[in-house]
């Protein structure tokens with residue numbers, strides 16, 4: 454597994470290490486850079502993997518705007534090379550992608566086949582991840598691409614940690630209320646990916662926790678559940694400009710996930726409760 458030190462890679466490595474029939478080789482960035490083609494090739498030759506899961510990505514969405522070449526290398530080109538090496542080695546390849554491939558204009562939840570394109574993605578990160586999807590699918594070998602959104606968890610910077618920190622240090626918070634999505638607990642996403650692999654899923658599948666909301670709704674629930682009394686006020690994206698433009702609607706439909714696995718993913722509210730209990 455690649456990108457094993459991140460928000461998703463950490464719980465996914467933990468879960469996989471508990472499977473007695475899995476011999477896990479989990480690489481953090483310092484151990485294997487996915488953009489270093491010769492080292493990755495040597496690693497494939499050394500391990501002859503049956504399954505390769507790529508959780509590595511350049512995920513700092515705003516930084517991608519200034520570092521577009523690096524974003525395209527890590528999120529676009531490297532996954533394609535990994536998928537090609539996996540296909541050549543006869544290994545299954547699993548890649549993780551994002552809701553930011555969409556333009557956010559749809560009035561309902563996005564399904565896997567909804568149109569994407571470099572002209573539709575609103576930011577460098579979205580375009581680089583879309584290029585990654587395109588190259589992974591073009592590599593052959595029936596890969597699985599799991600699109601997810603708004604990931605939170607214990608193993609890296611994320612919205613829940615940011616809001617808790619701000620709510621403890623500021624008199625009031627303002628949070629955007631015009632972007633809609635589905636928050637997703639990294640541990641639940643890890644389990645969902647394993648379930649998809651066990652069910653032999655291929656192609657693109659959306660995997661996110663249940664119940665759409667806005668960042669404002671999400672922040673209110675974080676503050677409330679943490680027992681804090683800091684007021685949270687809604688604002689617009691225009692009031693809180695960021696270098697990278699985000700889609701107004703990036704709610705992902707999960708009917709395909711449910712059809713393939715026979716089960717759904719729980720509400721993000723229940724996942725948030727467990728996460729807050731875990732981090733204390």
Ligand SMILES: NC(=O)c1ccc[n+]([C@@H]2O[C@H](COP(=O)([O-])OP(=O)(O)OC[C@H]3O[C@@H](n4cnc5c(N)ncnc54)[C@H](OP(=O)(O)O)[C@@H]3O)[C@@H](O)[C@H]2O)c1
Nearest residue numbers: 456458459460461482486487509510512549551601604609
């Ligand atoms: N986080 C979200 O809200 C979100 C939403 C939608 C989709 N996703 C997707 O979910 C997947 C997992 O992301 P995450 O949430 O776990 O983010 P993350 O915590 O940033 O994890 C990504 C990991 O990849 C590593 N990495 C970066 N460049 C690398 C390289 N060239 N070679 C090897 N490793 C590299 C990072 O290391 P450093 O920390 O040292 O850079 C980090 O450990 C990604 O494909 C991401 O695009 C995430």
